[in-house]
Amino acid sequence: MDHAAEPDPVLIRLREGFERVALVLRADLWAAAGGAGLNPAQAQVLALLAARPAGLRPKAIAAHLAVSAPSMADTLSALERKQLLQRTPDPADARAVIARLTEEGGALGRTLASATSHVMAALARLSADEQADLLLTQIKLIRTLQRAGAIPLQRMCVSCRHFRPNAHAGEAQPHHCAFVNAPIGTRDLRLDCGEHEAADPEVQAATWTSFADGSPPLQAQAET
Amino acid sequence: MDHAAEPDPVLIRLREGFERVALVLRADLWAAAGGAGLNPAQAQVLALLAARPAGLRPKAIAAHLAVSAPSMADTLSALERKQLLQRTPDPADARAVIARLTEEGGALGRTLASATSHVMAALARLSADEQADLLLTQIKLIRTLQRAGAIPLQRMCVSCRHFRPNAHAGEAQPHHCAFVNAPIGTRDLRLDCGEHEAADPEVQAATWTSFADGSPPLQAQAET
């Protein structure tokens, strides 16, 4: 049994730090949602689906927000009652449905997704370098959590077919997005890009190595 | 003021990053609490009070966990029913009560506060430098949130009477804690120290300036 091994204290402190921020995020969410007659769970669904015009299955939404499928069914019913969301059968699978926002729901979701908050005000007071470093650290954490199965697949640049790490090594915007065909800096890296297309696993691994090392791009990144 | 001004996109991305981590934290909390027959709200109270042997007033607990006082009364009653917590009158104020954990509650709270989690496993994969930088960034964010009134006063080293920033400038552990009379490094900085005693506001401001600048300790400095 490995129950005697106390974790490194710094890990507990870092978790505590995230917990403090999370509490503020939740309070911010209550404030933003409350003005629209919603609660945090409903607001989270709206914000998530606002970035997914094609809709998502209830099970996927539940996985993204880390609640059970029945809990999500409750929340989806509440949103449907408020005319902010619509459930339609999935033509590809007669068991499944697809949840999409109505026009009104989409507008509200976009508002919520870009609403200011105490946390963003605090983040704004960091230097540009600190912001970039923090984003980079978050990407590393999210990638680890994703590989551990703690969260579903995210639509991050670093796993995208269109991403070319260090294509412009040494410059302020060292990376490149082949979709928009433009250089991008660390601060521009998306955590949830609407144009994301997952690269093949081997390509992803190579991309990550190049990205994390700061090494020049590997050759032969064929656009399958 | 800031009317109609869209926030800097990087701020939204950083907030999204915190949101992803917060979802995992919540899932981890369910997992840790569920094993003990608790829910996240109860587990948070237990973890908070485990670090406060002297107890805390319900209103203060509610403020720390960012819920309303009536919500906290619900949760405290649930914990009292489970014999994990006790409410006693506050001798200093006949209106108030003090909530303390029972022995059993304290043991459970300490277990929860140091329980491992997916988030900590992910944090463990960062380099030591990244961990230190992240902790530093968190401290800055928490301080800003505190000053904005978004969270109650925290028991962080940087606001403590015993803290001497850069007392050993240039060394691996540049700071000093006069309480334990030992040098401390960035990784050792507490977010919630049981021995914390708030320094005077002017001293705090000077301490912060010295800390953030990396400059040697000075007396009597003006704030930002």
Next chain:
DNA sequence: CTCTTATTGTTAGGAGTCCTAATTATAGGG
């Protein structure tokens, strides 16, 4: 082609969080 097993979504039932508003009691200043 049929039988089994897995998957998707929902309902059922219940505990408990979370809110606002109102209530009780005490504290503290003019």
Next chain:
DNA sequence: CCCTATAATTAGGACTCCTAACAATAAGAG
């Protein structure tokens, strides 16, 4: 002493959130 502020709780209600059970469809094995 009165009047306002504060601490905590109760009242009432909406809703999240869980597990378990259910119905329907999909997918694979024989």
